Amino acid sequence: MSTWWRRNRWALLALPLVAGALVLVGSYRVHTFWDRWQLTEPVEATAGRPTTFNDTLEDANGSYEVALTVEAGPTTVAGAIRDAEGQTHFFPTHEGTRVWQTELTITADPDTILSGCSARLVDTEGRTTHYTQTTAGVPLPVSPCVPADATGPGAELGFGGDATPAPTRPETFTVPVVFRTAEDFVPNRLDLSWSTPRYLSIQLDVEEGP
Amino acid sequence: MSRVDHTARRWVGRGGTVAFVLAALAVARAIGDDLPQTAERYAEPHLVEVSMGQEADLRLAHVSVDNPRLAASVRGTIDLYETSGVWVIVDVTFTPTVEDAGIGYAELVDTEGRSYRTSRFESNSCRVSQPLITQRCAVALELPVEAVTGAVLRLAADEFRTSYDSMLEVDLGLEAEDATGLSADDAPVVLRQPDLAGTG
Numbered sequence: 001m002s003t004w005w006r007r008n009r010w011a012l013l014a015l016p017l018v019a020g021a022l023v024l025v026g027s028y029r030v031h032t033f034w035d036r037w038q039l040t041e042p043v044e045a046t047a048g049r050p051t052t053f054n055d056t057l058e059d060a061n062g063s064y065e066v067a068l069t070v071e072a073g074p075t076t077v078a079g080a081i082r083d084a085e086g087q088t089h090f091f092p093t094h095e096g097t098r099v100w101q102t103e104l105t106i107t108a109d110p111d112t113i114l115s116g117c118s119a120r121l122v123d124t125e126g127r128t129t130h131y132t133q134t135t136a137g138v139p140l141p142v143s144p145c146v147p148a149d150a151t152g153p154g155a156e157l158g159f160g161g162d163a164t165p166a167p168t169r170p171e172t173f174t175v176p177v178v179f180r181t182a183e184d185f186v187p188n189r190l191d192l193s194w195s196t197p198r199y200l201s202i203q204l205d206v207e208e209g210p
Numbered sequence: 211m212s213r214v215d216h217t218a219r220r221w222v223g224r225g226g227t228v229a230f231v232l233a234a235l236a237v238a239r240a241i242g243d244d245l246p247q248t249a250e251r252y253a254e255p256h257l258v259e260v261s262m263g264q265e266a267d268l269r270l271a272h273v274s275v276d277n278p279r280l281a282a283s284v285r286g287t288i289d290l291y292e293t294s295g296v297w298v299i300v301d302v303t304f305t306p307t308v309e310d311a312g313i314g315y316a317e318l319v320d321t322e323g324r325s326y327r328t329s330r331f332e333s334n335s336c337r338v339s340q341p342l343i344t345q346r347c348a349v350a351l352e353l354p355v356e357a358v359t360g361a362v363l364r365l366a367a368d369e370f371r372t373s374y375d376s377m378l379e380v381d382l383g384l385e386a387e388d389a390t391g392l393s394a395d396d397a398p399v400v401l402r403q404p405d406l407a408g409t410g
Contacts, residue, residue, distance in 0.1 A: 094406050097343055127341040128309045135340065137406070180406075182342030 040197040047072040047205035050107075055198045057113070060158030066194060068108035075102040075187050075204045081138060081176060084149035089138035091180070099136050099180050100187055102204065106145065107172045114169075114194075115154050117145035121179045122189040135180045144177045145192060255366060255377035266378040270311035270367050271339075273304040278382045280358070280389050283398040284350045286332030290398055293352040296389045298382065299399050300363060302336055305344040312338040314369035315377075316349045320357035327351070335401050348402040358386045 005012070034040075045051035054067040078101035080090045091099045100121070108114060119131035133140045141148035152169030177190065187206055193199035258266040265274045281297045283290055291297075302313055313336040318326040328334050329352055336347035353361065361384060366377040 097406070123341070126308070129340040130310055132338075135406075179340075180343075181340055184342050185340070 035197055037196050039191065039193055039199045042191075042199055042201040045070065045072070045200055045202040047074065047102075047202060050105075051200065051202075053192075053198075053200040055194055057116075057155070057195050059113070059155040061156045064113065066108070066112050066114060068106055068112065068114065070192065070200060070202070071105045072190060072202045072204065073103040073105070075100055075190075075206045077101075077208070078176075078178065081136070081140070081178060083139075084141075084147070091178075092137040094137070094180070096183050097180050098183060098185075099178060102177050102187075102190055103174050104145070104177055104192075105172065105174045108169075110152055110169045110171055113153050113155050115143045115146050115151045115166075116194055117143050118193050119144045119177050120191045121181065121187050122191060123181070123185045124188045127185060129179055129181055129185070131177060131179060136178045137180070140178060141175075145175065147173050147175055253373040255364075255372045255375055257364070257377050257379045259379045262380060262383065264380075266376075266380075268367065268376040268378060270308060271304045271306045271313075273302065273313065273365060273378050275300050275302055275363060275365070275378070275380045277301040278363075278384060279399065280384065280392060281399040282392040282394045282396055285398040285400045286330075286335070287401075287403060288332060291330050291332065291350070292394055295352050295354045296358060296392060297350050297352050297399065298358070298361070298363075298384065299348060299350045299401070300382070301346065301348050301402055302365065303344060303346050304336070304339065306339050306341045308341060310338050310340055311367050312336055312345075313347070313349070313365050313367065315364070315366040315372055316351060317364045318351045318353055318357075318361050318382075319364060320353065321360040322357070324357060326353040326357070326361075332401065335403050337404050339404075339406075343406070345404045345406070346402060347404050350399075350401055355386055355389045358384050358389055 043051070043053050048071070050069045050071040052067065052069050054065060056063055056065055078091065078099050080088050081101070082088050120128050122128050131144045133142060143151065146152060146169060150167045150169045150173070152166055154166060179187075181187070187204050190202045190204055191199050192202070258268060260266045260274070262278065263274060263276045265272050278298065278300045281299060283292045284297050284299060285291070298318060304313055313334065316328050316334050320326070328349070333351060334349050336345065336349065339345040349365070362379055362381050364377050364379050366372045366375055368375065
């Protein structure tokens, strides 16, 4: 047996190196199948400080650039929201939950397509919840990143037909982003994304109300 | 011993080795084809077996099932649903742990291994809930009366993709005899709806 070990000593020594090399050679799969499709490239921002974010997006007409400056206000527990018509909607109360609101002040070229935006709230423990129109209990805008009554241009989805042109968006506007969370869910970051893997990750200034 | 003899014996020895390797490969292939494929087994949902009322720790949520009962008809928020078989109704309680999650997949499996999935628009009242927010909802599945005895319920997060994910399995402890005497004239079982209206 000892002769076998001796005869093959170089191959045996090379074995761990070869195994390591195989792992390295296959590692592109993490990039190809995971990194590009997940939010893996944060652009760090802090509430109260304007931060510029840009990304290259794609729709049926080809790729285009978005560039915007975002400033998040304080994150507070909210009782009601005012809709585009100026009407106030009270959030239904639900045992053990709170509704959080963060106002975003966004500056962007009115011709930029910004409506296809996703927002998620991350708490101090890393738990996440996504913005949806329904979770707060009152109807909210489809997109959390543009004014509901002045969305500006939308992405060309390739279904054909030409919808009525959306009302022009002002260059600078303020929109509330609203989430319902559990009582123990203390917001920490607000992530905004239009595509993967780049996203704007805002460190929130949380004001825990009464 | 001549040199020719020696060479010939060496070749016979090599031929034997080749034959042995080929035979071993053939046997291994014959056995291997009949064994379950490892990739398929990895992909199978990971069953978490619990008893009635006990909490299962699934990948995205803590889930428990209670109050199993049979009925001839169930009422959702939109319609009344009758069946030529029997309805099995359970109450579901779940709390997402790390991200938004729901109970999209519900299935009854009888002792023969037959599967009964959600069949009507309101068969599953569970919606997506947010981390740490407990949701109470109901699942109603219909199956033939003779399949009721020994049927188990399975629940998972995603309606269409259950591979690589955890799945709750609970024995309902129901008997076919429990279904005798049920009539469409009885008051329908009203499906429990999530408390937080408009969630998900």
